[in-house]
Each structure stands twice: as structure tokens, then as C-alpha cells.
Amino acid sequence: MLRFLDAGESHGKALVSIIEGLPSNIKIDLDYINSELGRRQKGYGRGARMKIEQDKAQIWSGVRGMVTTGSPITMVxxxxxxxxxxxxxxxxxxxxxxxxVPRPGHGDLVGFLKYKTGDIRDVIERTSARETAIRTAVGALCKSILEELDITIRSKVNSIGTIQDEEADLFxxxxxxxxxxxxxxxxxKNIEAKMKNQIDICKENGDTIGGSIFISMKGIPAGIGSYSQWDRKLDAVLSFAVMSVQGIKAIEFGNGLSQSLTGSRFNDEIYYENNKIERKTNNCGGIEAGVSNGENIELKAFMKPIPTVRQSIASIDLKTKTNVTNRYERSDVCGVVPASIVLENVCAFEILKEMLNKFPGDNFMEFKRSIEQYRNEIYTY
Structure with a gap:
């Protein structure tokens, strides 16, 4: 089973992960991983921290000659x-x-009450979205492997505040x-200008703004995930991963939140065309009964405004037990752009994990051969 743990604090020495379960003989593209880390650092509305960090991953174990050996991989x-x-x-x-003094909207208060270290700094260091840098590196490794399997994951910003971008074919x-x-x-571009203006207004007012992200995954064959147990459903697995990213508060698959579609119009009708199973709509977002159906897996993730604001809002002092105003710590004005890159890579890890669950193999050639054979069988059904 593919799995990883990560460790490290926002301002600590390093962020570290150990990844277990990758087959041997996978060529690691470190440039690809670092390019994904670079993508994560970009975006209008980012804060001063990105001028300090120049994120680059190092691999300390599990590879030889930049090829996986089947042993656990350490990334730093x-x-x-x-x-x-x-x-x-x-x-x-x-x-x-x-x-x-806890900042409302952060983990400050709950972490202080739960772990009782007496200093909210200990909470801030681990709850920080800085942790997404190492998750992006782990996911980028998986994403590069998926591309070898003809599976592509792409994203775009869907909205900033109430300003909606128009739809576009990501592929x-x-x-x-x-x-x-x-x-x-x-x-x-015209909508982009309006979004920038909204971010500028928030910055001037000492405020922040959230938005939503559209993610599409192409090339995932039908049959990934399972309806046999609740915790093996693919949409449930992806939801867990997406919702674990800092600031994400809601998720939608396909047109699942649409109130205008009745059942007869929501269902993605099935056809035979050119001896292949085809669909003309994808309202279900590529997943039915917790299992991929061969269409693009599409979801939207909704990110709240970053809770660190320069405006004064009510809080408390846990030491003096008095009512005070919040404290400010360096922050972005808008984190939707970097979140889109993080989510691409978070989804990549989960998709590769599910692919390995269905097509287990100790080496990459065996893994890839099983997938190719399966695709040949299922698409000629």
C-alpha cells in the first residue's frame, strides 16, 4: 500500500516525508518535482514568505541513480x-x-487546549500551510509517475470571492x-483583472479573500475505487485528501451541487459509439457508486479566506482571561492560486495509491503492464 508521513514546522530546519510502497525501477524526475514546488510558490496575492523561500526537494533514500529501489523514499x-x-x-x-492570544479561524485555540504546551507558537508551526510544500513534493513524484501511465491532472482557479472565471477545456x-x-x-483575462482588483481592495483594507478551484483528471480507467466498503469509495478517498488541505472547507464532484437538474437530466446517459462505451455529459464527475467510470474525474474545491487579517477582530487572552483583539502574523491575502497546485498533487497521490491497490506490482514494468492489459480488455468490452 502506498502511504507517507510528513514532519516539520513552518519555520523549523526542514520539512520531511517518508514515502513507502512505490515499485522499483521508476525513474525519478527531480526537475519535475521542483517545478511543481515552483508553481506552488506563485500567484497574485502571495505574501512576503515566498520571497524568502526557494523550495527545492532533496531525496535522501530509496533511490539509486535516481531510480527507485522499492525501499522507502525520504524527501527533504x-x-x-x-x-x-x-x-x-x-x-x-x-x-x-x-x-x-488565539487568532480566530486558525488552529490556535483548539491546539492550545488540546496539547497544553502553554504557547500557541507550537500550534502555529504545525498547522501552517507551509506543510503543503512537502505534500506537493510527494504528490509531484506521484504525478510524474501517473503521466508515464497516460494519466494527467490539471487545475484552474474557478472563482475569487464572487467573481467567476469562465469554463475552459483544461486538456x-x-x-x-x-x-x-x-x-x-x-x-x-478580463475576469482576471476584476479578480486582481478584488484582491487589491482586500489588501488595502487589511482583509483576505477565498475562492474555488476546478480540478480535472484525465486517463483514469473505469473500475478504480470500490463500492464494496464505504471507506474504499473513490470520491470518499479524494474528499478526505482534498479536505485535509489547509483552508479547504467544501468539495463538489461534477455538478453535484446543481439544483436545476432533475434526475433524468443529471444522469450521464450511456451509448455505444464506434464499438466503445461513450457518454455525452459528465454530471457525476467521472465517479459512480464510488468507482471511476472512465470519464474525466472532475471536482471543485472551495477555499475559505485566509483567517489571518490585519483588521481588528475579537479574541481572548488565555493567560489574563480578558477580551482583546486578535494578533497579526505574516500572511497571504489570497491563497487560492497556490492551493490549486497543492490540490493537483494531493489528488495525484491518491490516484496513484488507488491504481497500485488495483494493480499491485513490485516493479514498475509489472505495474505498467497490468494497467495496459486491463485497459485493452475494458475498452473493448
Whole structure:
């Protein structure tokens, strides 16, 4: 079974992951992984931290000559900002230096109450979205493997606040080039300008703004996932992963939130065309009964506004037990663009895991051969 753990603090020495379950003989493309980390650092509305960090992953184990051996893979990303924080993080603070005012919307209060270290700094360091850098690196490794299997995952920003971008075919390369070159990863330039203006207004007002992200996954064969147990359903697996990303508060598959479609119009009718099973709609988002149906798997993820705001909002001081206003810590104004890259790679890990569950193999040639044989059988049914 493919799995990983990650560790590290936002301003600690490094972020680390150990990945277990990858077959041997997979060529690792470190440039691809680092390019995904670079994509994550871009975007209109990003904060000052991205001017400090230049994220690059290192691989410390599980490869030889940049080819997997079947052993656990260790990946490391050093935090450059650690040099500015090591005096704070390597010693216990004096009582008057402890953070005791929680920021509403963050994990500050619940972490303080749960772990009782007496200092919210310990909570901030692990709940920070900085953790998504190592998750992106893990996912990028998986995403590059999926591309070897003709599975592609792409995304775009669907909305910023109430401003909606227009729809676009992500697998039309000319469309996707426009999206990739956009600072807000959207398709319509006029809409992009409106989105930027909204972000600028929030920045000026000491506020933040959220939005939504559209993700499409092409090339996943029918039959991935299972309806036999609730926790093996593919949409449930993807939902768990997507919702675990900081700031994501809702998810929709296909047109699942549409209130205008009746059952007869929502169902994706099935046809035989050219001796192949075809669909003309994809309202279910490529998943039926928890199992992929061969269409693109499509979902939207909704991200709340980043809770760190410069405006004064009500909070409490846990030490003095008085009502105060919140404290501010460096933050982005809008995190929707980097979240789109994180989610591509988070989904890649889950899809590769499900592919390995269905087509287990100790080496990549065996794994790939099983998938090719399955595709030949299922698509000629």
C-alpha cells in the first residue's frame, strides 16, 4: 500500500516525508518535482514568505541513480527562513514571550487546549500551510509517475470571492497555456483583472479573500475505487485528501451541487459509439457508486479566506482571561492560486495509491503492464 508521513514546522530546519510502497525501477524526475514546488510558490496575492523561500526537494533514500529501489523514499525541503527563527524555536520562551492570544479561524485555540504546551507558537508551526510544500513534493513524484501511465491532472482557479472565471477545456493545450501564464490561473483575462482588483481592495483594507478551484483528471480507467466498503469509495478517498488541505472547507464532484437538474437530466446517459462505451455529459464527475467510470474525474474545491487579517477582530487572552483583539502574523491575502497546485498533487497521490491497490506490482514494468492489459480488455468490452 502506498502511504507517507510528513514532519516539520513552518519555520523549523526542514520539512520531511517518508514515502513507502512505490515499485522499483521508476525513474525519478527531480526537475519535475521542483517545478511543481515552483508553481506552488506563485500567484497574485502571495505574501512576503515566498520571497524568502526557494523550495527545492532533496531525496535522501530509496533511490539509486535516481531510480527507485522499492525501499522507502525520504524527501527533504529545507526552510531558508529557519535562520531567522532558530533562536525562537530552539528554546523554551519566557512566560511573557509566550503567545496566548488565539487568532480566530486558525488552529490556535483548539491546539492550545488540546496539547497544553502553554504557547500557541507550537500550534502555529504545525498547522501552517507551509506543510503543503512537502505534500506537493510527494504528490509531484506521484504525478510524474501517473503521466508515464497516460494519466494527467490539471487545475484552474474557478472563482475569487464572487467573481467567476469562465469554463475552459483544461486538456486543450492552448487553453491551458493561457491558464498557466495567468497570475491567477484563470482563463478569461478580463475576469482576471476584476479578480486582481478584488484582491487589491482586500489588501488595502487589511482583509483576505477565498475562492474555488476546478480540478480535472484525465486517463483514469473505469473500475478504480470500490463500492464494496464505504471507506474504499473513490470520491470518499479524494474528499478526505482534498479536505485535509489547509483552508479547504467544501468539495463538489461534477455538478453535484446543481439544483436545476432533475434526475433524468443529471444522469450521464450511456451509448455505444464506434464499438466503445461513450457518454455525452459528465454530471457525476467521472465517479459512480464510488468507482471511476472512465470519464474525466472532475471536482471543485472551495477555499475559505485566509483567517489571518490585519483588521481588528475579537479574541481572548488565555493567560489574563480578558477580551482583546486578535494578533497579526505574516500572511497571504489570497491563497487560492497556490492551493490549486497543492490540490493537483494531493489528488495525484491518491490516484496513484488507488491504481497500485488495483494493480499491485513490485516493479514498475509489472505495474505498467497490468494497467495496459486491463485497459485493452475494458475498452473493448
Amino acid at each position: 525541503i529545507y526552510n531558508k527562513d529557519y535562520d531567522n527563527w532558530k533562536d525562537i524555536l530552539e528554546s523554551k520562551p519566557e512566560e511573557d514571550k509566550k503567545i496566548t 486543450d493545450n492552448s487553453n491551458y497555456k493561457i491558464i498557466e501564464e495567468s497570475e491567477l490561473r484563470c482563463y478569461n
